[in-house]
Amino acid sequence: MPFFSRIQCLQIPALLTAIFLALLAFVPSEAQLRIDILQGNFQPIRIAIPNSENKGFSSAQTNKIQAVIEADLNRSGLISVVDRASLIYKNLPLDVVPDFSAFRLANADAVLSLELSKARGKHKATLQIWDVRLQRPLSREELDAKSWRILAHKISDAVYQRLTGEEGYFNSRILYVSETIRKRRRWKRLAIMDYDGANHRFLTNARRTIVLNPRFAPNGRAAIYTALTKNSSSIRLIDFSRNNREKVLPLGKGLVYAGRFSPDSKKIIYANSISGNSEIFTYDLTSGRRRRLTIHPAIDTSPSFSPDGDYIAFVSDRSGRPQIYTMTSRGRNVQRVSFADGAFSTPVWSPRGDKIAFTRQLYGRFAVGAMAIDGSDMRIFTDGFRIEGPSWAPNGRVLVFFKKNRTPKGKTIARSRLLTVDVTGRFLRELATPHNAYDPSWSYAEQQ
Amino acid sequence: MSKLSQSKPSLAKFLHSLKISSIAERSLSEIMLLSALAHLIAFIAINIGAWLIPSNITPLPTSVEIISEKQLQQRLTQFRTSPKKKAEVESKKTQQPKQEQEKEKEDEKTVEKTEQPKPEVKKVAKIEKKKAEQKVKKPATQESKDPLEDLLSSLEDDSQIEEPSEEPSNDNGSIEDALDEAFTDNSEETTAFLSSEQILTPSELAAFRKHIYACWSPPIGAPSLKNLVVDLHLTIDKFAFVTDVRVIDRQRMASDPFFRSAAEAALRTLATDGACSPLKLPLEKYNLWQKTILRFDPRRLFGL
Numbered sequence: 001m002p003f004f005s006r007i008q009c010l011q012i013p014a015l016l017t018a019i020f021l022a023l024l025a026f027v028p029s030e031a032q033l034r035i036d037i038l039q040g041n042f043q044p045i046r047i048a049i050p051n052s053e054n055k056g057f058s059s060a061q062t063n064k065i066q067a068v069i070e071a072d073l074n075r076s077g078l079i080s081v082v083d084r085a086s087l088i089y090k091n092l093p094l095d096v097v098p099d100f101s102a103f104r105l106a107n108a109d110a111v112l113s114l115e116l117s118k119a120r121g122k123h124k125a126t127l128q129i130w131d132v133r134l135q136r137p138l139s140r141e142e143l144d145a146k147s148w149r150i151l152a153h154k155i156s157d158a159v160y161q162r163l164t165g166e167e168g169y170f171n172s173r174i175l176y177v178s179e180t181i182r183k184r185r186r187w188k189r190l191a192i193m194d195y196d197g198a199n200h201r202f203l204t205n206a207r208r209t210i211v212l213n214p215r216f217a218p219n220g221r222a223a224i225y226t227a228l229t230k231n232s233s234s235i236r237l238i239d240f241s242r243n244n245r246e247k248v249l250p251l252g253k254g255l256v257y258a259g260r261f262s263p264d265s266k267k268i269i270y271a272n273s274i275s276g277n278s279e280i281f282t283y284d285l286t287s288g289r290r291r292r293l294t295i296h297p298a299i300d301t302s303p304s305f306s307p308d309g310d311y312i313a314f315v316s317d318r319s320g321r322p323q324i325y326t327m328t329s330r331g332r333n334v335q336r337v338s339f340a341d342g343a344f345s346t347p348v349w350s351p352r353g354d355k356i357a358f359t360r361q362l363y364g365r366f367a368v369g370a371m372a373i374d375g376s377d378m379r380i381f382t383d384g385f386r387i388e389g390p391s392w393a394p395n396g397r398v399l400v401f402f403k404k405n406r407t408p409k410g411k412t413i414a415r416s417r418l419l420t421v422d423v424t425g426r427f428l429r430e431l432a433t434p435h436n437a438y439d440p441s442w443s444y445a446e447q448q
Numbered sequence: 449m450s451k452l453s454q455s456k457p458s459l460a461k462f463l464h465s466l467k468i469s470s471i472a473e474r475s476l477s478e479i480m481l482l483s484a485l486a487h488l489i490a491f492i493a494i495n496i497g498a499w500l501i502p503s504n505i506t507p508l509p510t511s512v513e514i515i516s517e518k519q520l521q522q523r524l525t526q527f528r529t530s531p532k533k534k535a536e537v538e539s540k541k542t543q544q545p546k547q548e549q550e551k552e553k554e555d556e557k558t559v560e561k562t563e564q565p566k567p568e569v570k571k572v573a574k575i576e577k578k579k580a581e582q583k584v585k586k587p588a589t590q591e592s593k594d595p596l597e598d599l600l601s602s603l604e605d606d607s608q609i610e611e612p613s614e615e616p617s618n619d620n621g622s623i624e625d626a627l628d629e630a631f632t633d634n635s636e637e638t639t640a641f642l643s644s645e646q647i648l649t650p651s652e653l654a655a656f657r658k659h660i661y662a663c664w665s666p667p668i669g670a671p672s673l674k675n676l677v678v679d680l681h682l683t684i685d686k687f688a689f690v691t692d693v694r695v696i697d698r699q700r701m702a703s704d705p706f707f708r709s710a711a712e713a714a715l716r717t718l719a720t721d722g723a724c725s726p727l728k729l730p731l732e733k734y735n736l737w738q739k740t741i742l743r744f745d746p747r748r749l750f751g752l
Contacts, residue, residue, distance in 0.1 A: 033648070033740045037657065038748045040666035078668075104721060133719035134712065165670065165709035352671050397669055424669045 042426075044080040045109045045163050047073065048132075050092035051084075052114030057148075062116060065152040069112075071196060072156035072170040075420075077427030079163055082108045094128055103132045110138070112159060116151075123151040129162055138162055149198060150445070167395040170195060173445050174400060174418070175214045175223055178202065179436040181413055188438075190214055190225055190238075194445070197432040203244055213258055216443030217265040223441070224249070224268060226257045235259040235270055237285075251283055252290060258302050263309045269293075271301040280314055280331075293331030304356075305329070306349045306373075313337070313347040313356050313373075324358060326373070337375035346389055349373075352396035355423070359388045359401075368401045370423065381425040386416075389439045398422045400431065400440045648733065656728050663724035664717040666746040667710045676710040678744040682718065686734050688726035690718045696741070714744040 049069065054062050073079040084090065088102040092113040103111050111130045118124065122144045129138040139162045145151035150171060157168025178191040190211050193200040204211055206227075214225040223238045227248075233255045237247045249259075254274035261268060268283045278299045282291045294300040298318035305312055309329060316325050324338040324347045338344050342362030349356055355370040360380070367383035368390050386404040393400070404416040416436040420429045431437075648656070667676055683692035693715060700707045717724055729737050 033737050034743065035653065035656065035740065036743045036745055037660050037664060038745050039657070039661040040664035040744075040746065040749060041662050042668050043665045045665070101721075109716060131712065131716075133716040133722060161705070163709065165667075165705035165707070354671060396671070422669055426668070 044078055046080050046082050046107055047110040047112055047129075047159065047163070048082040048087055048103050048106055048108035049084070049112045049114070050087055051090055052116050053091075053093055054116050056118035057116045061148055065116065065148055065155075068149060068152035068196070069156050069159070072153060073159060075196070075427075075429055076160060077422060077429075079160060082106050094126060098130055098132070100130075100132050100135050108132050110163060114155070122146065123148050125151055125155055127155055127158060129159060149194070153194075153445075166397060169393040169395045169398065169442075169444075171445050172394055172442060173216075173220065174431065174440050174442050175203075175216055176402075176418060176433070176440040177211050177214060177438040178433065179413075179416065179438060186413075191433075191437075193433070195431075195442070200434060203238060213439055214441050215260050216441045217261045218263055218443065219265050220443040220445060222261075222265065224259045224261065226259060233257055235268065249283060249285075250288070251281070260304055262305050263307050269303045269305060269312065271303065273299075280312070293327070293329075294334075302346050304347055304349045307351050307353045311349075311373075313349050315345055315347060324356065324371075324375070337373065338371065338378075339375060340378060348390055348392060350392050350396040351394060355396075357390040357392060357399055359390065368399065368421070370399070379425065381421045382419070382428060391440050391442045393420075393442050394444045396423075398427075400442050402438045402440060404436075404438075648730070648736065652730050659728040660717060660724055660742070663722060664744060665713055666744070666749055667706070667713060668746075668749075670706050670710070672706075674747050676707060676746055678707070678711045678714045680711075680714055680718070680742045680744070682740045682742060684727065684729070684738055684740060686731065686738075688729045688731065690725065690727065693718050710744070710746070714742075717744070718742075 049066060052062055052066065057065075070081040073081050086106045088105065089099065092098055092111065094113050094115045096113075098111050098113070109132055111132055113128045113130070115126045116124070117126075123146070124142065124144045126140070126142050128140045130136070131138050139158075141158050143151060143154045143158065145154055153171035156170040160166070160168040160170070172195040173192055174195055175190065175192050178189050180187045180189075185207075187207055188209075188211050189205060190203040191200060192203055204225075208229065210228040212226040212228060214223055216223050221239070221241050223240070224235050225238070227234050227236050234248045235251055235256050237249055239245045239247070249268065251268075251270060252272055254272050255278075256270055256272050259268050259270035262282075266285055268285060270281055270283065271278050272281050273279075277297060278301050279292060279296070280294045280300050280303045282293060283289075284291075293303075293312070294314070294316075296316065296318055298316050299322075300314055300316045300318075303312050303314040311326050312329055312331075313324060313326050315322050317323070318325075319336060322343040322345060323336055324344045325334055325336050327334040337356070338358070340360070342360045344358050344360050346359045347356050348358075350370070354373065356373055357368065357370045360367045360369060365383050365385065366387040367380045368387050369378060369380035370390075371378040381399065382403075384403055385406045387401060390399045390401045392398075398420050399422075400418055400420045402416055403419050405414045407414040413436070416438055418431040418433055418437045418440050420431060421427065667673070670676060679696040681694050681696055682690050685691045695701055695711045695715070697707070697711075701711055702708075716722065718727075719725065
């Protein structure tokens, strides 16, 4: 008796032949020639954004959303938005495969098709990204947000992430010190705004208190800043989730300053100067316990945690000049990492964990740069009369800092602005602020 | 009785004679199936074998050049007169006599210890000695004191007469050695055996690279750039248009978004309708570049 039926006998050889051919495909074929391409010509990825489909949005709102997306992507430097006037197809429905040749004529590398809608008080978007050169879809996503502006930033983040591989940073906020002059007196207030300058508002209003060093918690729900009065200094905590309620942290006697959060937002690390000797401490926000990390007659200040919380970068003049050092989170294994000329200050560990940003003062000029965590590969991004206070974007690609020009003759105060620069130093951008701006801190926005 | 045994009685009988009755009774398609199975198993076995073979084993030369005797002779003389080989020979010359003399003494001792009347043992000892003496230039006029030595020397003379074409013992190695070495050289420098028009000249390579450089937008500012080297396997048609391109490390495309973006940037460089299409390659050398691997390496751009 045959062990396979006739049908099986017909099917199985065909199957085996298919397996045989599939296996043949795995046999490595040897290439004749190998060529290394070691140089390139950087060009931003050009994306076309035709008009979106709207359900419940007015055309004015749609235009605003598209304008925010375009501004975000153009500001990144890695992506540029193709002028809509140059597009043959002004509209692109979500489920329609684009005419790639038409978009190639507009010199686009990618196309974004959008569908916007409103449902149950939420703004929603469905987006589809296409690769024009490779002629295939790249991704499809659905997003929602409470406000149209946040939705626009989230769309920008999604596009940026898909095209560059990197997390977006457009749905983020900047906390900084705003300075205005009233009756020849400086008025320093804490201000917060979206990354692009929108939704600007002040958080403090005291006229006789100087605010310094505002720092976001990594989760974006709280912040701390240093408040200086005539006789004392304190580090204050602002809780955004409780209507910006403030609390003075009990950090001990003496001058307390240069506070920062730990990566888990549960601790504060700060400098405390008693009798002229500045040391580094941590304060546990849950238990209220303080811990001293450095014991040295030199000035130790400006501490910053590594993203994993295991190490701390700080500034010390124990070598004679202020230089950057690292130590473990328990204050052990202190190692000097900067050896260049000049005085270093404000070290900030990158969220990526691979770099430490710093300010360097040399021959009367300031510069902002970054180095590898062992001090190698030091790069200066920009320099000037006074450039200080770098803070990393949440994705670790961009830095924000302030730049103050020399005071012009006949004027009492010079303009101070916030600028951003990416890690390559190519894309220097200014962030619009209504007044003079100092000491920025950058964080993701709270989830909304 | 199955169809096979009806239609092909001779084959059935033959199979019966081999006592493979079960096969004989099965249908033609079943036999085809078994045959396909056997092929598949053999194929898998060969592939597994290929994977198991260590990669450091030098493969056989993929191309063999047919040359005339004259050419062979020329190459051998070239090979012998090369300065490297001369130096080797000189060093051999200085080392060999001492070793051979020691060997000789040992051989003589063994011969003396063996029983004299047995000619077979003598032969063995003689052949060994002969081989040793072939390599070392020994004065032929040495006086023999022992009758055994006389006999050995006479046999040695015979062997020289029998093999007149053999290279003298004082030469720089045997022909086999020379050929081995020549082919070893060939396997290391395959291009040396290719005609010059089959090789991309430096200027052709430079033109090709310059053309690609203008089209490739490298991933700037990405973390760990040293891990963003993308290898693409290209199939190119005779007119230098890329007909097929694939990323060699496909798994990373799915798992590493930075690598995926870097790979997509490299793929865009070679897009059929892009500025770099067709590639700048010498069309007459199609055989050399029809399958090419391009490595997009951004490390040097950022001084890594």
